[in-house]
Amino acid sequence: MGFVRIKIEFKILLSKNSQLRSENYQLRSENSQLCRRSKLDSSNSSKPPSSDGLSKKPAQKRTSSTREKGLKPNGGQKGHKGSTLKQVDNPDRVIRHSLDQCPKCSKNLRSISIESISKRQVFDIPEPKIFVTEHQSEVKRCPCCMNKVSAEFPYSINSPAHYGSGIQTLSVYLLHYQLIPEKRVKALFEDLFKLRISTATIVDIGKKFSQIVEPIQVRVLENLKKAPVKHLDETGFRIGGKTHWLHVVSNILGTHYRNSVKRKNLLEGVKGIIIHDHWKPYFSMKEVQHALCNAHHLRELKAVLEIDKEPWAGNMSRILRVIRKMSKKAMNFKRIERIEAIYDQIVSQGLKYHEDQPPLEKKGSRGPPKRRKGHNLVIRLRDFKVEVLRCFKESEVPFTNNQAEQDIRMMKVKQKISGGFRTEKGSKTFCNIRGFLSTCRKQGFNLFESIKQTLSEIPPEFSFP
Secondary structure, three states, X not given: OHHHHHHHHHHHHHHHHHHHHHHHHHHHHHHHXXXXXXXXXXXXXXXXXXXXXXXXXXXXXXXXXXXXXXXXOOOOOOOOOOOOOOOOOOOOOOOOOOOOEOOOOOOEOOOOOOOOOOOOOOOOOOOOOOOOOOOOOOEEEOOXXXXXXXXXXXXXXXXXXXXXXXXXXXXXXXXHHOOOOHHHHHHHHHHHHOOOOOHHHHHHHHHHHHHHHHHHHHHHHHHHHHOOEEEXXXXXXXXXXEEEEEEEEEOOXXXXXXXXXXXXXXXXXXXXXXXXXXXXXXXXXXXXXXEEOHHHHHXXXXXXXHOOOOHHHHHHHHHHHHHHHOOHHHOOHHHHHHHHHHHHHHHHHHHHHHHOOOOOOOOOOOOOOOOOHHHHHHHHHHHOHHHHOHHHHOOOOOOOOHHHHHHHHHHHHHHHHHXXXXXXXXXXXXXXXXXXXXXXXXXXXXXHHHHHHHHOOOOOOOOOO
């Protein structure tokens, strides 16, 4: 009986030990994931710099930044013309300082002729003031038909009191480019111009301007669809308390924003090369070739190297940096073949590293085997080699997707300053205007003048190759 009891207790202990070992493994796995997540920041992941908070590393300790170091020294470069403030030939006001007495011997100099004039000019802004123009229409009675008739007012003057193009231009510029909230724009008009303008009027001015530029942005979108290379990205933002998605398509000459309830609502009719950050639905787009953002790869490789201590990641990071620095004009078949051979060798090294690692346990019996972050990354670099190295072979393809990220960043700034939008119409207004202003900036137009001309129905003419 004693032997049977010991045997039963031994089985119970074995079962408990197996259960404890399984729980211990799960806890260790969760702890490892949490530790890895806590070590991720903007330098080794896609997290924004603002998420680093007070734990951001000091500049002198961030020695392994993925950004390309400048090839030129700090300060003005050789041949740079500079922008030093210079005197003008025709100042608006001249103040003459007379010399009546010698500062050294006190001799009276009033009768002495002037030999020369020394000039110094002060550049300043005059005190802001609202300029009111009154339009008067003559009213007469026609002696022929005896009807009372009046002269016509200009087309744009359609109310007894009307805000002119200057106020409308400044309102659009402050609200939609400088991203100043409506109430603060209202306060600015009151403080600077002593003009009491309502936030509803500021919003209406934006709506009117959005309707004017909407057909312009449609043409910009059509040109971007046909462009040889374009950048795509997306981000979430709030409309009416719900999560919507903002999509951007852009290049160095134009920008177009659009919002959608669904993240997978992709553009149709796009041709050429699209650069993105390996979001899988982009690969469902037809008639396009893909190029992947290598800045994302460098950040992921940095995390795999520093956190997971996988040696192959350092080698891959170095070869990608070499590709970024190499001149595309100096490329030849042998050099391309050599770089590809090194790339394949590093990928094989990464795959071999993970084959030698113990497999990870998965919670359920379904689905593919669980893989480490570094394993998923090296498989992606193997399967999408053509897309990763497209920037190396084709001169018009950049190394990163920074263009789209820069264009979409201002939308996140808007969200941080003012929150989301109350309605879809409000978000569409902002998208139209912001896309127009971004395109104006890329095309080299003065934004303030462009807004003013567009309000006068003479918009700038954008040029696309």
